[in-house]
Amino acid sequence: MGRVGVLLLNLGGPERPQDVRPFLYNLFSDPEILRLPAPWLQAPLAWLISTLRFQKSRKNYQKIGGGSPLRQITEAQALALQRRLQTQEQSIKVYVGMRYWHPFTQEAISQIKRDNIERLVILPLYPQFSISTSGSSFRELERLWQEDPQLQDIQYTVVPSWYHNPTYIRAMAALIEKTMAQVDDPQNVHVFFSAHGVPVSYVEEAGDPYQREIEGCAQLIMQALKRSNPYTLAYQSRVGPVEWLQPYTNEAIQELADQGTKELVVVPISFVSEHIETLEEIDIEYREVALEAGIKTFARVPAPDTDPVFIQALEEIVTQSLEEPPTFFSETVRPQKSVKLYPQERWTWGITTSAEVWNGRLAMLGLVAVLVEVWMGLGPFHLLGFM
Numbered sequence: 001m002g003r004v005g006v007l008l009l010n011l012g013g014p015e016r017p018q019d020v021r022p023f024l025y026n027l028f029s030d031p032e033i034l035r036l037p038a039p040w041l042q043a044p045l046a047w048l049i050s051t052l053r054f055q056k057s058r059k060n061y062q063k064i065g066g067g068s069p070l071r072q073i074t075e076a077q078a079l080a081l082q083r084r085l086q087t088q089e090q091s092i093k094v095y096v097g098m099r100y101w102h103p104f105t106q107e108a109i110s111q112i113k114r115d116n117i118e119r120l121v122i123l124p125l126y127p128q129f130s131i132s133t134s135g136s137s138f139r140e141l142e143r144l145w146q147e148d149p150q151l152q153d154i155q156y157t158v159v160p161s162w163y164h165n166p167t168y169i170r171a172m173a174a175l176i177e178k179t180m181a182q183v184d185d186p187q188n189v190h191v192f193f194s195a196h197g198v199p200v201s202y203v204e205e206a207g208d209p210y211q212r213e214i215e216g217c218a219q220l221i222m223q224a225l226k227r228s229n230p231y232t233l234a235y236q237s238r239v240g241p242v243e244w245l246q247p248y249t250n251e252a253i254q255e256l257a258d259q260g261t262k263e264l265v266v267v268p269i270s271f272v273s274e275h276i277e278t279l280e281e282i283d284i285e286y287r288e289v290a291l292e293a294g295i296k297t298f299a300r301v302p303a304p305d306t307d308p309v310f311i312q313a314l315e316e317i318v319t320q321s322l323e324e325p326p327t328f329f330s331e332t333v334r335p336q337k338s339v340k341l342y343p344q345e346r347w348t349w350g351i352t353t354s355a356e357v358w359n360g361r362l363a364m365l366g367l368v369a370v371l372v373e374v375w376m377g378l379g380p381f382h383l384l385g386f387m
């Protein structure tokens, strides 16, 4: 076997407060995150959303120390995996490629080229596939492969998703079990899975298998737990005006509290590392929702990070994919058609969602007009003498 590498893919996160805005710009510039009918709208809309959102987002990052720990944890996972994969005959190097912040996927690929890697396993650190996460990184890599003939000499294989790996399921069950042992009534505590959401249109129109895989994953973990505790699956981190997968985490917590649930063990199911969505959104925002609603215990299961059983699962996935026939980018799920970004309900008067959408559309038109005017020096503001 020639020189072997593993490329771990992840989202990336701002490391300092001043990174938040450019990070959000990169995120919303991605057509797999913000799917638009016209590609020329992508950059101005990404600029607009990142400008409108960054202060709120930066405040949330301040609550967890000013930046995301994602890079540090992902690099620790890479090192732990590399140690497990090293044998006397074979030295395997593990790289990290982030989609929206350093170290960018492109930086990892440049290093892979410099190291003359001949076989490469491309492993997203998302157990379940979504066109907005693993799919987006695969599209980026596919583009790099098409542009660079040197990359075409690398025999690569991708792992589209691995939520069903029995060792990963075992690692999750053990982490849950440990947290359950700390609550007052482990026999009856409610197991609450919280997954990052996606817009419903991704699943229903674009063919994203994400919801199916998340549901399958929660079932496998519950089977591995071998307990009859009640459980719920809900979706967090909704962004923008469209409908996302339901139930929403905050509403589901409220509903359980209304039904008399007193103890929750909260499992972040779509993340394998701690970051803003676990440390801020779950630990601060949802905890507050729960306690205010009357829940007495809100015990959060830690993300696997560098848990040895979890790293063993990653090792197994890499070893298996080196033994199996390769999977190419072209075989992974890609969006079936452009999905609707806006709610489809009819116009109604008042402060309604459709009014917000039309405000947004008009603001967008205005913004584009200003950009065109600034760029070309022609338009209503020049005619009126404002510019």
Ligand SMILES: C=CC1=C(C)c2cc3[nH]c(cc4nc(cc5[nH]c(cc1n2)c(C)c5CCC(=O)O)C(CCC(=O)O)=C4C)c(C)c3C=C
Residues within 6 Å of the ligand: 011, 012, 013, 014, 027, 032, 033, 034, 053, 057, 068, 069, 070, 126, 130, 132, 133, 196, 197, 198, 199, 239, 270, 271, 275, 276, 277
């Ligand atoms: C399975 C994981 C994830 C899915 C699916 C996903 C979809 C998705 N995300 C956004 C918008 C944002 N995500 C943000 C942060 C963020 N998202 C994920 C994972 C998934 N996203 C992670 C791991 C992180 C944290 C990165 C870090 O800082 O450590 C953010 C930024 C934070 C904020 O401002 O709230 C946004 C925005 C969309 C629109 C989307 C699907 C279309």
Ligand SMILES: [Fe+2]
Residues within 6 Å of the ligand: 196, 237
């Ligand atoms: Fe996200």
Ligand SMILES: [Fe+2]
Residues within 6 Å of the ligand: 237, 276, 277, 281
């Ligand atoms: Fe969030």
